[in-house]
Amino acid sequence: EQAEIEISLDDSLTLNANFIRSTNSLLPHYIDSNTALISENSPYNAIDDVVVAPGVTLSIEKGVTILMPTKKNMIVKGRLLVNGSEDEPVKFLPNTGIGVDKWGAICFVNSSGSSVVNHAVIKGASQGYDPINLKAAISAYKSDITLNHVEMGNVEFPIFTQFGSTVMRNSTISTDAVCDYINVKYGSGLVENCTFYGNEAEDTDAIDYDGIENGIIRNNRIFNFRGLNSDGIDIGEQSHNILITGNVILNSMDKGVSVGQQSTVLVERNLIIECNQGVTVKDLSHAKIVNNTFYRNNYAVASIEKNWGAGGGNAVVINSILSNCITNNYLVDTLSLISLDYSLSDTRELSGDENIFADPMFIHPYVYDFELQTSSDCFDAGDPDVKLDDEGTRSDIGAYYNYSSFDFPISVASSVIINEVNYNSDAEYDTDDWIEIYNPTATIIDLSDWVIKDSNEDNIFIVPSHTQIYPDDYLVICKDAEKFHKLFPEIENYSGDTDFGLSSNGDRVSIYQPDSVIVDYMVYDNALPWPVEPNGDGPTLELIDPELDNRLAKSWHASKVNYGTPGRKNSVMQDPDLIPNRFRLGQNYPNPFNRLTVIPFSISTKQMVNISVYDISGRHVTTLINKQLSPRNYNLQWDSKSISSGLYILKVKTRTRQATVKVVRLN
Secondary structure, three states: OOOOOOOOOOOOOOOOOOOOOOOOEEEOOEEOOOEEEOHHHOOEEEOOOEEEOOOOEEEEEOOOEEEEOEOOOEEEOOEEEEEOOOOOOEEEEEOHHHOOOOEOOEEEEOOOOOEEEEEEEEEOEOOOOOOOOOOOOEEEEOOOEEEEEEEEEOOOOOEEEEOOEEEEEOOEEEOOOOOOOEEEEOOEEEEEOOEEEOOOOOOOOOEEEEOOEOOEEEOOEEEOOOOOOOEEEEEEOOOEOEEEEOOEEEOOOOEEEEEOOOOEEEEEOOEEEOOOEEEEEEOOOEEEEEOOEEEOOOEEEEEEOOOOOOOOOEEEEEOOEEEOOOOEEEEEOOOOEEEEEOOEEOOOOOOOOOOEEOOOOEEEHHHOEEEEOOOOOOOOOOOOOOOOOOOOOOOOOOOOOOOOHHHOOOOHHHOOEEEEEEOOOOOOOOOOOEEEEEOOOOOOEEOOOOEEEOOOOOOEEEOOOOOEEOOOOEEEEEOOHHHHHHHOOOOOOEEOOOOOOOOOOOEEEEEEOOOOOEEEEEEEOOOOOOOOOOOOOOOOEEEOOOOOOOOOHHHEEEOOOOOOOOOOOOHHHHOOOOOOOOOEEOOOEOOOEOOEEEEEEEEOOOEEEEEEEEEOOOOEEEEEEEEEEOOEEEEEEEEOOOOOOEEEEEEEEOOOOEEEEEEEEOO
16 A cells, blocks of 8 residues: 655755554445455455445454544445454444544445444444435435444434334443434334433433334433423324334423324323423324323323324323323323223322322332332223233333333432422521432432432532432521521531522422433422411421422421421421321441441331341341330331341331341441
């Protein structure tokens, strides 16, 4: 190979050129016979477009890296087989060694065979040579492709395909660009077991199907598409018979699932959380919405005409949980239809057949554990005409969700809850407004730059840097820190000033992480069913139990002591006569301990309770309780004089529930 180097000199100079042989292999511009790229010759440098001719297969084995030049593409007219592995993926990267930041794309154009990309990393790609038909990092036109275990990042438009078969499984996509992460048009589509990390860009959807027949979107995780008009899943352009099932959709600015332009879908067994509208059916589209769980959406379901003159929607909702809807359970206009049957709401009663107004009894909604407690009314309460569930019994209400911490982009350790609110102080003991945040986890949580808001979006308090909450501890956020400290001098963990207060007529309090992910919120009122005493009479608004859903009025009580309990356990939790709503095991205190420690636990029904201690190998050490107890809050004192120092597991078990905590015995 020969290369020409031109240098212009302004004066007489002596130049010495030292050339070092590169160990990189060169990719030819045109591949016209079956070719294999092997790891021994990696990395491979492309110096131009790489074209795989019709009828030709390019195979790439595990561990190979391909370095691409600026605006150049891999154009597949034959077949591409990428055979990476989990430990040794194939990498397509910009050639940063020669200053390349962005390269072109992998373009499948009228490919003569089905291509498979397995275990690959694609970074720094932009678009192909045709900005209309090949506008994504992976573009396919009249070609069949399968993508499996593909990781894409720092790309301008991840995937765009037309008039072919597109299958994507087990892949992860993130980008800061304005685009649809995967847009499949006028062919067949299957997207399953993938993870999509959103951004703040407008008009950006995770999955977009247009003109697709019999497509499937299954078991994906879609997080934080926070730009205006951004959806988790967007179905349009007369797509028909689309199955959307088993997906977890969290925090979409507009819609979790949008169905429009005369499309038909079945939406079943999805978990849709904290979106403006959970599922929206519009513009002469039809959706059957079966066995879904909606939580903290502005509206769970909407049936509307979006585009003037396009016609309304038709939404049929069956066997679904509509929990903690902010504005209303559903939205419907005069041109649209909606029916809701055999479903449950905990905010407003539903019209329709056999609907339930009750708490769904999620296990731990504040850490996104939406499994149902055994006492939930949702079991065996679904439509008897729907197929039986896996146990052969009548169908349940809800998504049949099985909790996994891997379903969400935040860890349990990052969750805090709003635990106490002082929105209208007693005139003789005016601390001004404050809220108390509680850390129910076993991990220190750093709240630096977290955001506190009320119902006015312009009212923002940014938590100062280096602010932390220790496990089982509290932070008080004050409107006026000086006034608060004057009246509660013993409380050390507080922050302020917020420069805005809370309304005595009811308000919303929200906590956000720095990336705008909502962590917790509650909307209180000064009228029944909310406690009315906190409105200027002395008590504060206290959460009865940190495991209760703090969006529900019944989870709150007026404090048992005037002026509340900022920075310490709520007074209502210290009241043994207050019957709890559910089973709970708290962390023992103190922990670690020398000899004596207290074990807080609660049961909501009369039942047998066993409390036992095990060492870390699982060997039984001692039994503290094994008898029938009445429903109440308990504080069991344990004298551990007979056991040696070390780490132990404390297990509380009832007929239907069990829980464990780790305890540390010191000498």
